[in-house]
Amino acid sequence: MSDNNQQRYDPEHHTDFSVEHRDSLIDGLHKVIRQAVRTLAVLMVLVILWGIGDVVWVLYQRLMEPPFMLLAINDILATFGAFLAVLIAIEIFVNITMYLRDDIIHVKLVIATALMAIARKVIVFDFSVVGHEYVWATAAVVLALGVTYWLVSGRARS
Numbered sequence: 001m002s003d004n005n006q007q008r009y010d011p012e013h014h015t016d017f018s019v020e021h022r023d024s025l026i027d028g029l030h031k032v033i034r035q036a037v038r039t040l041a042v043l044m045v046l047v048i049l050w051g052i053g054d055v056v057w058v059l060y061q062r063l064m065e066p067p068f069m070l071l072a073i074n075d076i077l078a079t080f081g082a083f084l085a086v087l088i089a090i091e092i093f094v095n096i097t098m099y100l101r102d103d104i105i106h107v108k109l110v111i112a113t114a115l116m117a118i119a120r121k122v123i124v125f126d127f128s129v130v131g132h133e134y135v136w137a138t139a140a141v142v143l144a145l146g147v148t149y150w151l152v153s154g155r156a157r158s
């Protein structure tokens with residue numbers, strides 16, 4: 001690295017889209033990218049609101065069907081899936097806003113979001129439909145993400 005651009009490498013941060021750059025073209029392109037990220041943040045808020053509406057609608061539909069005000073296990077799993085989808089959207093929104101604020105991608109938060117997404121899949125698995133290969137592949141992804149999160153967390157502490 002050059003003397004006037006020395007930075008300590010931090011595996012938890014990624015800084016490819018800095019706000020200011022010496023080249024005016026690159027600087028302008030970075031500003032376009034930042035505007036695109038702002039647009040994504042607005043769209044993600046709309047997705048979150050839509051998802052909340054979906055959770056309310058799913059609960060209403062399930063509770064109004066006979067037997068009235070009772071939920072079967074499949075109804076509960078569908079509701080959990082809808083809740084977790086909204087929580088994942090919120091995590092993605094947090095990733096976007098942290099990028100806009102800090103101009104870095106927080107690797108640990110991205111991995112945590114991926115863990116939440118795969119956990120959602122595991123929670124709503126229908127084992128009568130899902131084959132054993134899919135379950136083993138999902139287990140491998142969970143293990144890989146868990147080890148990666150542990151490694152990144154360990155590096156952040158040291």
